[in-house]
Amino acid sequence: MDSSAPRGSWPLGKVLKVFPDKRGLVRSVKLQTKTNIIVLQLTIKPWPRTVLWGAGSTPCWRIMIVLEEKNLQGYNQKLLSFEKGEHKSKEVMDMNPRGQLPSFKHKNYVLNDSYAACMYLESQFSQGKKLIPDCPAEQALMYQRMFECLDFHQKMAIVIYYNWMVPEAERHDSAVKRNREDLSAEIKLWEGYLQKASGSFVAGKNFSLADVVFFPSVAYLYRFGFCEERYPNLAAYYNSLKDRPSIKASWPPTWLENPQGQDLLKDL
Numbered sequence: 433m434d435s436s437a438p439r440g441s442w443p444l445g446k447v448l449k450v451f452p453d454k455r456g457l458v459r460s461v462k463l464q465t466k467t468n469i470i471v472l473q474l475t476i477k478p479w480p481r482t483v484l485w486g487a488g489s490t491p492c493w494r495i496m497i498v499l500e501e502k503n504l505q506g507y508n509q510k511l512l513s514f515e516k517g518e519h520k521s522k523e524v525m526d527m528n529p530r531g532q533l534p535s536f537k538h539k540n541y542v543l544n545d546s547y548a549a550c551m552y553l554e555s556q557f558s559q560g561k562k563l564i565p566d567c568p569a570e571q572a573l574m575y576q577r578m579f580e581c582l583d584f585h586q587k588m589a590i591v592i593y594y595n596w597m598v599p600e601a602e603r604h605d606s607a608v609k610r611n612r613e614d615l616s617a618e619i620k621l622w623e624g625y626l627q628k629a630s631g632s633f634v635a636g637k638n639f640s641l642a643d644v645v646f647f648p649s650v651a652y653l654y655r656f657g658f659c660e661e662r663y664p665n666l667a668a669y670y671n672s673l674k675d676r677p678s679i680k681a682s683w684p685p686t687w688l689e690n691p692q693g694q695d696l697l698k699d700l
C-alpha cells in the first residue's frame with residue numbers, strides 16, 4: 433500500500449494513526465472500530481513496476497533516482513547489455529519500438545521516455561521526496577533547467593559518442609572541434625547557473641526533477657575525465673550530490689566494477 437492511499441474511510445473503522453516505515457510505506461494502522469481499538473499489520477504488495485535498463489545510461493539512471501527518491505524500491509528490473517544488442521531484443525521492442533532503454537512500465541502503462549516516466553512517477557506517487565516545487569517561481573525555474581538539460585546532454589553525447597554515432601567515412605576533424613566548442617560553451621552556461629544558484633541544487637533550494645535529469649549528465653562529464661579545478665561550481669555540485677542515497681543506490685554498476693573512466697574530456 434502506498435502511504436498516499438485513502439486513510440480516513442476504511443470499512444473496518446476510523447483510522448486513528450498510521451505507522452509508516454523509514455521508507456514512508458504504511459506498515460500498520462490503528463483503527464477505531466464500533467467496539468474497540470485495533471492495530472492492523474499490513475502486508476505490502478507493491479504495484480507492479482518494471483524497468484528495463486542499461487548500465488551507464490543517463491536516461492535509465494534518471495528513472496532509478498526517482499524510484500529511490502519516491503521510496504518505490506523493490507520494483508522488477510532487468511539490466512540489459514548494449515554491447516550484446518539486448519536493447520534490440522524482442523522483449524524491449526515489444527515495449528519500446530525504438531529499441532531504446534529505458535523502457536518503463538507501471539501496471540499496463542508503458543513510458544519509454546525518461547522525462548515522461550519521471551514526471552509520471554512524481555504525479556502518481558505523493559510518498560517520499562516531493563520533486564516538483566509548488567511555488568510558481570521555483571517551479572518555473574525547475575522546468576526551465578530540466579528541459580534545458582536536454583541540450584546539455586545532447587552536446588555531451590555527440591562529443592563522447594562521436595565515433596559510435598558517425599560512420600567512419602562521414603567523420604570530420606572540423607566537426608569534432610565544433611562539437612567540443614559547443615559543449616564547452618554549454619558547460620560554461622551551467623557553471624554560471626550554479627554560481628548564481630541560491631542553494632546547492634541546480635534549480636533552487638531543494639533537490640528536484642531538474643537535479644534528477646542534470647546530475648547523471650554531470651557524473652558523465654567526470655567519468656570521461658572532466659577537470660574539477662576549471663569549473664569549481666560544477667565540481668561542488670557533483671561532490672555534494674554524488675553521495676545522496678538515491679544517487680548512490682542507483683550508481684551505474686559498471687562504474688563501480690570499473691572505477692577508472694576515460695580521459696576524453698580532460699582538456700575541455
Ligand SMILES: N[C@@H](CCC(=O)N[C@@H](CS)C(=O)NCC(=O)O)C(=O)O
Nearest residue numbers: 489490491532533534544545546547
Ligand atoms: N528520450 C529517451 C532516450 C533514450 C536513449 O537515447 N537511450 C539510449 C541509451 S542512453 C539507447 O537506448 N540507445 C540505443 C539506440 O538508440 O539504439 C529517454 O530520455 O528516455
